[in-house]
Amino acid sequence: MTSTKATSTGNSPGNSTPRPQKKAVIIGGGPVGSLAALYFSRSNWDVEVYELRSDPRRCGTQALDKKSINLAISERGLNSLKVIDPLLLEEVMKETVPMTGRCIHPGKNDFRGKGGGESQAYDIHGRFIRSADRGRLNNILLDWIERQPNVKIFFETALKRLDLDKKDAEFEKRSTKETITVHADFFLGSDGAHSQARRFLQRYTLMDYEQVYIDTLWKELEIPPEEGTGGFRIDGNHLHIWPRKDFMFIAIPSPDKTFTCTLFMPERFFDEIGDTGEGLLAFFNRHFPDVIPLIGEEKLVTDYFRNSKLPLISIKCSPYHYKDTCAIVGDAAHAMVPFYGQGMNAGFEDVRVLFEHISAHPDNLSLALSNYSTERKADAHTINDLAMRNYIEMRDNVTSRLYKFRKAAEELMYAYAPWLGVRTLYSYVSFSNVRYSEVVRRVRWQQGVLDRVVKMLTLGWTLGAAVLVRRMMGRRGWAEGGDGWS
């Protein structure tokens, strides 16, 4: 790092004294904040990361933040790691489990069901997404940034005040209640859906803001590894879904051969289960009988009543910045429901895009931030909406015939006529770095063209059929009838 610094200041012509280091304060040391710290550090800023929680690497497994759905990482997330350091990408990749498709487990009364699980590949060319453990990923990133000479991390510090005109932040050390005041050139809020940084940002800019809680709550459960072999109990390269129209159960493989499971349901079904083990088992016997032996009756009951049920929030806001002083990234800017597996990917992409704009205008941070805000707003709003739409689709329509037909038609073209440029929405979102907003535009255009092709084919078939009928009629009798047509 030091050598990079020397080179970059050496490059500024006629400037013999090195430019004083600029300082960035990052509020929130989760995966997105940590990645941002690395980007700032590599751009030659002094970086300080302030995190509310304690150092996850210093605590036992129990203390780890388990309030988190297993993360899906796909092209956008991976690309944002690769751009800053291919070695980091490699290290992260080792800790992930490839998921090549969804495995659907229909209900026993489901007319579409065949009893067992049914695989739906994510991509006909074999591309796949990856499952990552949020805790492990965070630890890798924290280790990585701690090795940078210009990054400092402060755990257990709560943001209490943010003065964006004076450029001062005030944190409180949670153990000693001591106040730390930090002066910096730039503040980045990466402190999640209930961001304090965003709350302070709102005092400086007129922020449009929307938060919606969906009517579904979630509770985490777990399928342990197989006794004896220690392997996965069900196929370890699929995201397993038990869709039941009004609710669903999903299982995502982890590197430690467990499945992190989530039960998504409106409150009334939790009420229906009540607070007895019998109620719970009766419910699972009715809706997810095949899940019971996977988790084990006792563990199911223990985990269910130990873990709390949690809400799901979707947040949109705009703008994401104030002058040249502050910006927000990740869930702080656009928390979304987890049903497209894009939350962290979008957060990582925020960081990459933010630095693209900073690089484009190295001497005009104000313009860079304003451009970042404008570009990302459009994309974040789009993926928020797509995630919300997927919630309905995963819960309900995932096994419908129309869904399969459309997907098959698009994928057939994608597979056998790649020169047509047709790609599925899922493929664009998960396996490309095309802007989310642009993805939706392309897919809409594509569907318009497909519709026209279908109409033309239908017309073609009708004309073809008419010609055929004429010929047959001709052979049978009309031709014998005389010369009316000749």
Add this chain to the structure above:
Amino acid sequence: MTSTKATSTGNSPGNSTPRPQKKAVIIGGGPVGSLAALYFSRSNWDVEVYELRSDPRRCGTQALDKKSINLAISERGLNSLKVIDPLLLEEVMKETVPMTGRCIHPGKNDFRGKGGGESQAYDIHGRFIRSADRGRLNNILLDWIERQPNVKIFFETALKRLDLDKKDAEFEKRSTKETITVHADFFLGSDGAHSQARRFLQRYTLMDYEQVYIDTLWKELEIPPEEGTGGFRIDGNHLHIWPRKDFMFIAIPSPDKTFTCTLFMPERFFDEIGDTGEGLLAFFNRHFPDVIPLIGEEKLVTDYFRNSKLPLISIKCSPYHYKDTCAIVGDAAHAMVPFYGQGMNAGFEDVRVLFEHISAHPDNLSLALSNYSTERKADAHTINDLAMRNYIEMRDNVTSRLYKFRKAAEELMYAYAPWLGVRTLYSYVSFSNVRYSEVVRRVRWQQGVLDRVVKMLTLGWTLGAAVLVRRMMGRRGWAEGGDGWS
């Protein structure tokens, strides 16, 4: 009041000891909070009102909160006063100025303009709305509640904490920084668009929330009374509008014969004016030349550069309550843009509706609040949307031909065929107590019927014309041609 109390406890059969007084804490002593205090007091609660600002009746005019558009008060607001006390209504009425219609002042290049102002009555039956000074109205209400033996008001107290499970609120006395802890049975948040009560309520309930800033800012100006006579400088019974498509200027009469004026413009026009008196006068000469002599050049320049430009926020949220412990009313629940003149009316109506539900379920406050939340959400969201729509209409379309044609058609029917039950949207909103959501349903239905009537009339005319043509043709020649038709 004491007699009422005695009567009501005496009415509960078999209950010899009087029920202990329940205590309501009202956060925010603006017009809506003060009216709520009166409602609670009359329902036999002990009431404490906590207001952030100082007592407006104890300060000079300068200290009065001038950051407020003059208020329009119409049927819903007046009715909510009347329901609780006809004498209060009478006292408020005295302090208002009737506005019988809008007076439109077209621009000099406006092809629709005729030079002078053009009156558009609000109602063909002569119903009108009223202009009220927010400060005076607030003072009347404060005086009124201070006379109740069971109401106490605490000024200069800021809400710092609200524990809705323990039912404790913590206020800070602004002068002494002393903390006051209050235990109560019920907390009502009436502390405006940037409500602290709502912020605390959000910690106890999953609240959907949306805030939008429109691209328009506003700045207050003033037309003084006429020198000598001391009367209004322009017609004092109209709301005057200078619509200029991208921005507008309005003037609302006050009881002291001034007009409270508001310049509504996107930021770029404020930038265009710049920071010199010349810039300002050039702008007014170009767009509002007739306004300059009304305000006076010097006063215009002074006021313009003294008063700050302020944003306009629109807020929707849901729910408005937590269990049987807390509810929000007025701007705290549904701040809206001021373009339908319904903000305070909707806030007053909240209070009336809240108490309708409390009266319907006197022993189940939890159910009453839940019903209030559900009912008011639908209505508040509707009037928020209507206000936003009116913003466009006032700024731009108010003088369009289509607008006038539609309005005239509806009003003609309303005037001459009242048995048709046709009423304009404006009339329903401003001159009735029909639920806002029901108003929109009725008007949509009405428009559907009107559309069909127009189609039938068109068909009728076409048939009539056909018959006419036939007759004319018959007279001219066909009839002479023979007996083909007979």
